[in-house]
Amino acid sequence: MGRGEREAVGRARELAGAAARVVEDHERAVDAVRDALRPIQEELVERELDTIPVARLKDVTEGRLRLGELEKGGFRTVRAVLDAGPYRLRQTPGVGQRTADQAFASARQIADAVRETVAVRIDVDRPEPRTTALVRALHVLVEAGPQARRAAETGAGLAARLEALLEEARPVSGALRMLFAGRAGRLRALAAVDELRRLVEEAERDGVPQLLAQTSVDLLRGPDTDLAAWVDFELRASDYYGLLADISGRGPDSAAAEGFLPDDVAARVRQQRLDDGHLRVSLRGYQAFGARFALAQRRVVLGDEMGLGKTVQAIAALAHLAAEGQSHFMVVCPASVLINWTREIEARSTLRPMPLHGPDRQEAFADWKGRGGVAVTTFDALRGFPTPGGGELALLVVDEAHYVKNPQTRRTATVTAWAERCERVLFLTGTPMENRVAEFRHLVRILRPDLTEVADGQDAQASVAGSKAFRKAVAPVYLRRNQQDVLTELPSLQHTDEWEELSAPDEEAYRQAVRDGNFMAMRRAAYARPERSAKLQRLRELVGEAADSGLKMVVFSAFRDVLGTVQDALGAAGTPLFGPITGSVPPARRQRTVDEFSAATGHAVLLAQIEAGGVGLNMQAASVVVLCEPQIKPTIEHQAVARAHRMGQVRPVQVHRLLATGGVDERMVRMLETKSRLFDAYARRSEVAESTPDALDVSDVSLARRIVEEEQARLGMAAAEPV
Structure with missing residues (x-):
């Protein structure tokens, strides 16, 4: 075979090697976190089991287990039963093999349940060797950033495809191999070479070799000192805890993370794809669900409790739409948080924020109309801009949306006019209702008038039935999660x-x-x-x-x-x-x-x-x-x-x-x-x-x-x- 085919195979083999290495490097970094986490988790599990009386073993066997002789033998807690093991339990006077085996099996079930729910909290004021090791291991992945996960996923898929094609293309490595491959084998080998060449060229065009190489370097680079790791943890604790939740599988209850939405709404949201290619941060599970909710339901109120990252969920929705080719977005917010919004967009995504504020806001608006990006403006400034044409704006985000709760104000009229011209609208507010249920209903009415017709039929303030019916009626448009349900750390x-x-x-x-x-x-x-x-x-x-x-x-x-x-x-x-x-x-x-x-x-x-x-x-x-x-x-x-x-x-x-x-x-x-x-x-x-x-x-x-x-x-x- 010709030199061109051998060169194509050589380049593909190099790319496959780089892809396999980045997968190994990422797995090694993740395993380091798991290894550091395991002893801390086990200690927490043991402490918890030490507080559970041995009588709780009856709950597992629905009361069929006799524990009197075990308690007389000094086994007071579930941990004591686990530490003893079946053999020592059987040595206890009055305890037979069946009781010992059942007690030990029940204790293991309780231990497994505790292990699934125990939450690791890192005490920054009391660092000790085990938590320091965990922080150092997490630091590697936090410093490598979300692109490390993307690079590992890309590398895994690419390596699998390349390795299969390289096996098909083996005959091109020598004339004798090609001779013995037969006609069908030669054709398969040449087709594999063509596909390898295409994959390599596509990867090089997308910058994949550079991504793989840089990620491998990042994953091998640890913190200079323990102190440097602890300082970085204090500055970026949410990133550390987010990774810890992903790796340990100790995320919040799925129903809580999904805001206890009705099954049909939650299922539709789960099916929504989320492209995070333009994000510079990793999303927590409940945050990814919030972004999907905004995309799947199109016109919604995200009412998460303060501190859960509504801003980054909105940015994730913007980034997804940008990845689909959309170009113009608008964020409306109080003047007090305009700077914060521009900083968050720059820090957490590759999107370009454009503040429309101050004396030059009309010039900035014209620039945004021409070039696109995420315009960030205030409620007052929005009145000075013409409402968009149909389909012109990909997503309108309104932060602190309870500012538009009063239908009599000019601010509300302006936001309503913009919302009517946008297919997708996202209201953000941790306080959707302050004094009056009617205020919250008005927010829903701006987004989905059809839903408020149902909700308005409820006796909203008469009884618990009213509030339940109201929540059910607005479920397609309203998502709220509370800190205690989703932030276990x-x-x-x-x-x-x-x-x-x-x-x-x-x-x-x-x-x-x-x-x-x-x-x-x-x-x-x-x-x-x-x-x-x-x-x-x-x-x-x-x-x-x-x-x-x-x-x-x-x-x-x-x-x-x-x-x-x-x-x-x-x-x-x-x-x-x-x-x-x-x-x-x-x-x-x-x-x-x-x-x-x-x-x-x-x-x-x-x-x-x-x-x-x-x-x-x-x-x-x-x-x-x-x-x-x-x-x-x-x-x-x-x-x-x-x-x-x-x-x-x-x-x-x-x-x-x-x-x-x-x-x-x-x-x-x-x-x-x-x-x-x-x-x-x-x-x-x-x-x-x-x-x-x-x-x-x-x-x-x-x-x-x-x-x-x-x-x-x-x-x-x-x-x-x-x-």
């Missing part, structure tokens, strides 16, 4: 209500605010006399405790003057302070403040107005959150806490809410419990376990008026018109 979240008795000056300021009928002054009266403020004193103590432990803290308040008082008090004590972040601080400066706070060494305190800092900014560096006063809407508090307690957090989060006894705080906390139950019934849960007949529709104004009137009556004051 998330550190604990501890809420503490810090009840304080008002000091005499506090009480005086409070009574004056009640006398004036000034609800807002009542809420911040506890800070009106800083020198004797009981709440401020408790805040100082909490800051001191955080400083002693070297922890970062975020302090939220709805009021700028309260933040000013806190700033003066903590600044005088020499506390490292950042902020305050308020509504008047430009979005870019807000993000820089958070970045500087995160980069600070050791203890620091970030001050933020809750409506400005509690939305869109990620504050995982903080593990202590203080709320200076209760908020009018429970979702505002949830959002603020979720800025710290979210994917990527590596430490337990402590939340302290400063409350004053006997006044507005007590009444607000009691009333807000009702709002939380309403939200749970209609938006958070897939099923509701208890009736909520008292889930009243309470607006902010009526709530304030009721509290003022009740406090005036309690304190024996003449009624005044509330301010």
Whole structure:
């Protein structure tokens, strides 16, 4: 055979070798993680089995197992039975072979069940050799990035095809082989060479040899030191935990990951293909399902709880459509998170973000119309752009979509007009309903008017049946997952209500605010006399405790003057302070403040107005959150806490809410419990376990008026018109 055929075979053999090597390198890196993980998992399993009494073995055998003699023999826990084994169990007086075998088999079943559910949490503050080995092993795969998995998958498929064709093409390696191959064999060999040549040329055109070579290098490169691995883990904990969940198979329950959707909807979503070629990050299973949900259902609300990565799920949907050849996308968001969106798109995908904001936004819009990309703009700026033609926009993403809950506002009218011209629309909101079920219904109505006709027929606030029927009616358009269901590695979240008795000056300021009928002054009266403020004193103590432990803290308040008082008090004590972040601080400066706070060494305190800092900014560096006063809407508090307690957090989060006894705080906390139950019934849960007949529709104004009137009556004051 000619030189050309032998060269084609040689190039194919080199490519097959590179493909096989990258598969081996990836498997070796994955096995290293499994090897490091195994002893940690086994210790956790043993600890758990040590807490399970031996009586639980009866559950496995439906009560048929007699355990009295085993317990008399000193076997108190399931672990003790497992450690003993069948032989030692049979040596126990009164225990026969059948009982020993059944007890041991039952213990193994329980151990297997525990092994399937135990979650490994890596304690960044207590590194020890085994967790260090795990972090180092994970570091290799995290550093190699999601392209390592893609390269391994590409390599596995390519190696299999090339090796089969190389076997067919073996006769071309020599004239004698070709002679003995026979006519049919020669034809097969030549056809195989042609196919090898085509595959190699196609791979070279797509840059596959370079991808395979670079990935092999990346997978052989570990961290320089243990410290470097731990530092990287703290910075990219969500990436580490995501890989750990994939490799260990310890992902969340599939029904929870799919938001407990009806079977027919979930099945349709699972069938949706997801092309992640334009992504620079690996998706968790529930995130991939969220992106598929948006693609399969076309016009949806993604209502995941704060901290689960709604942004990256939206970017994954955009990336898939871009891979299919779509070119124009639009993201609409509050001004406070516009910078964050552009950064996330750049960091997590190969897509090109184009901010349409500021004085040059019309020029930027014209550029985007011509070249395409992901336009990122604000609700206010969107009004200045012409609505798209049919089919012009591949996907409209609306972040913090509860901003368009009121059909009477211009903002809502503009978004509705754009949504009507787009085949695909994705609303993102962790708080789809704050005060009124009607608000959430309006979001659904923008997307699917046909569904709200069904939902509107339900008695939405009368009973548990109403909320169940409502969730079922909107299932094709609404997906929500909660942190506790899908983030098994998330550190604990501890809420503490810090009840304080008002000091005499506090009480005086409070009574004056009640006398004036000034609800807002009542809420911040506890800070009106800083020198004797009981709440401020408790805040100082909490800051001191955080400083002693070297922890970062975020302090939220709805009021700028309260933040000013806190700033003066903590600044005088020499506390490292950042902020305050308020509504008047430009979005870019807000993000820089958070970045500087995160980069600070050791203890620091970030001050933020809750409506400005509690939305869109990620504050995982903080593990202590203080709320200076209760908020009018429970979702505002949830959002603020979720800025710290979210994917990527590596430490337990402590939340302290400063409350004053006997006044507005007590009444607000009691009333807000009702709002939380309403939200749970209609938006958070897939099923509701208890009736909520008292889930009243309470607006902010009526709530304030009721509290003022009740406090005036309690304190024996003449009624005044509330301010």
